[in-house]
Amino acid sequence: MKDSVLTMVSGAQSAGWTDERVETLKKLWMEGLSASQIAGELGEGVTRNAVIGKVHRLKLSARAKPTNSTPRARPAARPAPRRVASPSAGMSGMGGAAAKARPQMAASRPQSIGATALAHDPEMEQQLYVAPAAAELFIPEDKRLSLLQLNEHTCKWPIGDPLSKDFYFCGQHSLETGPYCEFHSRRAYHQVDKKRR
DNA sequence: CCCTGATTCGC
DNA sequence: GCGAATCAGG
Numbered sequence: 001m002k003d004s005v006l007t008m009v010s011g012a013q014s015a016g017w018t019d020e021r022v023e024t025l026k027k028l029w030m031e032g033l034s035a036s037q038i039a040g041e042l043g044e045g046v047t048r049n050a051v052i053g054k055v056h057r058l059k060l061s062a063r064a065k066p067t068n069s070t071p072r073a074r075p076a077a078r079p080a081p082r083r084v085a086s087p088s089a090g091m092s093g094m095g096g097a098a099a100k101a102r103p104q105m106a107a108s109r110p111q112s113i114g115a116t117a118l119a120h121d122p123e124m125e126q127q128l129y130v131a132p133a134a135a136e137l138f139i140p141e142d143k144r145l146s147l148l149q150l151n152e153h154t155c156k157w158p159i160g161d162p163l164s165k166d167f168y169f170c171g172q173h174s175l176e177t178g179p180y181c182e183f184h185s186r187r188a189y190h191q192v193d194k195k196r197r
Numbered sequence: 198c199c200c201t202g203a204t205t206c207g208c
Numbered sequence: 209g210c211g212a213a214t215c216a217g218g
Binding site for chain 1: 209210211212213
């Protein structure tokens with residue numbers, strides 16, 4: 001008799017990779033779904049890291065790479081990423097910053113699908129999102145700021161010709177994470193940086 | 198900023 | 209074997 005009972009008890013879903021899950025993983029991975037998408041499909045207890053890890057262990061990886069392989073620049077050397085150990089370490093006097101809780105994904109599943117748009121899932125097709133075309137931001141005159149009026153909390157996105165007297169800055173409340181307001185922050189970083197060569 | 202996969206290494 | 213943390217690229 002064999003009584004090999006894995007340590008998956010006590011209501012602890014140790015993300016046991018059952019044959020079934022592995023199959024699903026393989027299938028979705030081969031279909032071109034991203035790791036995070038697969039993770040979301042497998043369940044909430046599965047993260048994209050878990051998926052990627054498993055994929056590598058299974059010796060999977062190359063999927064839609066017929067002849068062209070991306071020369072993953074592998075420096076071979078790693079700066080040995082140390083991991084935080086002492087649980088009672090750190091924790092200095094934090095003013096009010098506090099940690100940003102972001103329980104986003106892993107919960108439901110919708111979430112805008114990233115760039116990976118391959119699989120011909122009928123369900124996904126109807127979820128295609130159409131960007132809200134020209135949703136420009138108009139700043140009323142009384143909200144516009146000159147260079148000297150800027151401070152740490154004003155959006156520093158320039159508008160107009162710097163040489164013109166009509167030049168002004170957005171001036172809306174900027175994010176803690178950057179010099180721009182939410183709107184312009186996305187603009188600044190999300191421009192046409194894709195497909196650059 | 199968002200995202201992607203790749204890798205390492207403590208558990 | 210597993211996956212969080214981290215790295216690296218887009």
